Amino acid sequence: MNHLVVLGDQLTDQVGPLRALLDGTTAFAEPILVLEITSVRHEARHVQAVVLQIAALRAFAADLQERGFRTEVVQASTLGEALTAAQAQHKPIGITLMDPSQPQDLEVIQAWSAANGVPVEVVDNQLWLTSVAEWEAFKVGRKELRMEYWYRRVRSARGWLMEEHAGKSEPIGGTWNLDKENRKRLAPGTNVPAPLYGSVTPLVQSVIGEVLADRTRLFGDATALIWPTTRREALAALNAFCDERLANFGPYEDAMSKEHEHLFHSLLSPALNLGLLTPNEVCERALETYAARPSVIPLSSIEGFIRQILGWREFMRHAYREYWREWQTDNGLDAHEDLPELYWSGDTKMACMSRIVTTLQRTGHAHHIERLMVLGNFALLFGVQPQQVDSWFLEAFVDALPWVVTPNVVAMSQFADLGRITSKPYICGGAYISRMGDDCTSCFYKPTESVGETACPFTTMYWEFIDRHSERFAKNPRMATQVRSWAGRPENTRKEILVRAADVRSRAKAGEL
Ligand SMILES: Cc1cc2nc3c(=O)[nH]c(=O)nc-3n(C[C@H](O)[C@H](O)[C@H](O)COP(=O)(O)OP(=O)(O)OC[C@H]3O[C@@H](n4cnc5c(N)ncnc54)[C@H](O)[C@@H]3O)c2cc1C
Numbered sequence: 001m002n003h004l005v006v007l008g009d010q011l012t013d014q015v016g017p018l019r020a021l022l023d024g025t026t027a028f029a030e031p032i033l034v035l036e037i038t039s040v041r042h043e044a045r046h047v048q049a050v051v052l053q054i055a056a057l058r059a060f061a062a063d064l065q066e067r068g069f070r071t072e073v074v075q076a077s078t079l080g081e082a083l084t085a086a087q088a089q090h091k092p093i094g095i096t097l098m099d100p101s102q103p104q105d106l107e108v109i110q111a112w113s114a115a116n117g118v119p120v121e122v123v124d125n126q127l128w129l130t131s132v133a134e135w136e137a138f139k140v141g142r143k144e145l146r147m148e149y150w151y152r153r154v155r156s157a158r159g160w161l162m163e164e165h166a167g168k169s170e171p172i173g174g175t176w177n178l179d180k181e182n183r184k185r186l187a188p189g190t191n192v193p194a195p196l197y198g199s200v201t202p203l204v205q206s207v208i209g210e211v212l213a214d215r216t217r218l219f220g221d222a223t224a225l226i227w228p229t230t231r232r233e234a235l236a237a238l239n240a241f242c243d244e245r246l247a248n249f250g251p252y253e254d255a256m257s258k259e260h261e262h263l264f265h266s267l268l269s270p271a272l273n274l275g276l277l278t279p280n281e282v283c284e285r286a287l288e289t290y291a292a293r294p295s296v297i298p299l300s301s302i303e304g305f306i307r308q309i310l311g312w313r314e315f316m317r318h319a320y321r322e323y324w325r326e327w328q329t330d331n332g333l334d335a336h337e338d339l340p341e342l343y344w345s346g347d348t349k350m351a352c353m354s355r356i357v358t359t360l361q362r363t364g365h366a367h368h369i370e371r372l373m374v375l376g377n378f379a380l381l382f383g384v385q386p387q388q389v390d391s392w393f394l395e396a397f398v399d400a401l402p403w404v405v406t407p408n409v410v411a412m413s414q415f416a417d418l419g420r421i422t423s424k425p426y427i428c429g430g431a432y433i434s435r436m437g438d439d440c441t442s443c444f445y446k447p448t449e450s451v452g453e454t455a456c457p458f459t460t461m462y463w464e465f466i467d468r469h470s471e472r473f474a475k476n477p478r479m480a481t482q483v484r485s486w487a488g489r490p491e492n493t494r495k496e497i498l499v500r501a502a503d504v505r506s507r508a509k510a511g512e513l
Pocket residue numbers: 264265266267268269270272273305308309312313314316366367368369371372376393397399400401404405408409412413
């Protein structure tokens with residue numbers, strides 16, 4: 001009989017080989033081997049990402065053991081070494097595991113198997129909602145891979161939020177994507193129910209101590225860890241989200257707020273990325289809530305939420321398998337600046353950046369618009385080398401894993417691949433940030449100004465970016481208007497903005513922005 005090997009982001013007994021074992025439809029040699037890779041403690045990562053990974057994995061193994069399944073945590077520096085340690089101790093005749101999220105890990109496992117003569121059975125990873133076969137079928141005949149078409153296809157295949165209309169299956173409400181309705185600014189006094197956080201159990205506390213004692217390059221603070229480390233806690237957080245916050249998820253999806261940092265977001269990404277929740281059950285729970293309370297949950301909220309998970313999350317996972325090699329070096333916009341120090345310190349007069357980096361240090365989390373339109377946007381406008389931006393996002397977030405960071409950063413946010421999966425760069429000046437949030441009200445800079453001491457660095461750098469890339473983007477139908485608008489400005493104005501942009505650059509490098 002094979003031994004069952006569980007990787008650190010596959011902490012599930014809901015699907016896959018462990019489900020089959022619990023159901024009695026398959027059997028494995030004892031013990032179940034849960035691999036804890038220790039090198040992560042010495043990488044540039046958020047301290048809470050490391051604590052969460054270790055604590056969740058050990059809690060998962062302890063729970064299996066308590067339920068009568070002999071389980072062992074195998075610690076080693078790397079994946080290959082963990083397999084070798086397991087082999088030395090248990091002499092498996094073969095191992096079974098779920099397909100890793102990282103294709104690179106599969107290569108390591110296959111190379112280890114060949115070198116050590118231990119057969120490996122890789123089974124489908126049902127922690128994903130969609131299969132590789134679905135992706136391959138989607139790709140056929142397409143010149144461009146775009147989330148929207150993927151989403152329509154996989155949503156339609158599942159019949160989610162679909163209705164019969166004149167004998168045809170159509171999206172409820174007649175529209176696939178209600179993104180346009182999801183751009184409300186949070187009015188002062190809006191009631192935002194607090195999310196249900198995870199607890200700092202004695203196990204979590206002891207892991208925090210262990211990780212901090214061993215810390216070399218970890219970013220952030222561990223004192224205020226709020227993330228679920230067990231399935232029970234993650235399920236409670238999912239239920240609380242659906243009952244209390246899903247209704248307003250859609251309208252305020254793009255809003256930013258100093259007072260309510262999490263707004264109506266689910267905060268489920270860390271639990272999803274560890275396997276504590278399956279994306280299928282998250283979507284089904286949200287769909288059930290919508291079905292039970294259609295007058296309370298607007299279509300824009302449930303549609304937006306399903307699109308994030310079935311659409312974006314699954315799309316990014318498949319796109320990573322497709323392009324991860326290219327994204328290691330893509331730099332289509334020829335960006336070579338270093339990331340300014342303020343990304344680590346939060347030490348800047350830019351109120352939005354300072355607030356978000358400080359929140360990141362404390363929680364390891366920022367929501368999507370903060371990641372894309374503030375943190376990513378500024379790096380893009382500044383012309384930071386895209387792989388440096390990728391490394392920083394991998395370092396600064398509690399939910400960061402390469403399969404999700406790299407497509408979101410290198411492709412979506414930095415447009416370094418010139419459009420493998422998106423059609424234009426996501427850029428904005430201070431006006432957008434001011435429209436969607438309240439940071440500008442207390443900022444040293446003014447979002448409407450592009451020249452002078454108090455000009456918002458986003459606004460100035462936005463126009464400098466358009467200037468730098470005007471030739472390339474004049475041909476892009478989604479960017480040509482901005483290029484024309486820049487070209488139509490008086491030469492003097494353009495010169496002044498470029499002078500201020502040079503000033504912004506040198507101040508950022510000197511830590512004086
Ligand atoms: C530059 C950049 C970096 C990002 N880095 C990460 C990361 O390290 N880890 C991570 O899980 N997500 C990342 N995302 C995607 C997204 O921002 C986060 O998943 C989301 O903010 C997590 O918070 P939440 O659980 O409250 O999400 P919600 O707003 O409640 O959304 C629900 C779920 O949808 C999924 N989702 C939404 N958008 C995306 C997306 N673009 N890609 C993948 N999944 C998505 C997540 O699982 C999320 O939990 C990044 C996005 C950008 C633009």
